[in-house]
Amino acid sequence: IDDAKGHTIAAASTLxxxxxxxxxxxxxTAAAVAIGKLIAERASKAGVKEVVFDRGPYIYHGRVKALAEAAREGGLSF
Incomplete structure (x- = not known):
């Protein structure tokens, strides 16, 4: 999401x-990995290579960690 423009650049959902x-x-965690890979692919197609990963109130563990690691493996930097 580009906060300055209020525009969604790339998104992915298990739905x-x-x-x-x-x-x-x-x-x-398998779903989180799939989403991480997909969001990295879509961001790359949109020309985005560096992002801010806001995990909100969630600890960096389990599904959150799996999503982040898959996104990194997919080429995103954060």
Whole structure:
């Protein structure tokens, strides 16, 4: 999200048709890894390589960690 412009540059969700059928559930680390890879791919296509990862009140563990590591492996820097 570009906060200055109020514009979403790249987004991904486990509710998307392509992902929903391939995931056992949308609430596990496998789903977080899939989302991390997909968001990195979409951000890269949009020309974004560096982002700020705001985990909010969640600790850096489990699904949050899996999503972040997959996004890094996909080429995002934060």
């Amino acid at each position: 998307e048709k392509d992902l929903k059928g391939s995931l056992k559930t949308g609430a596990d």
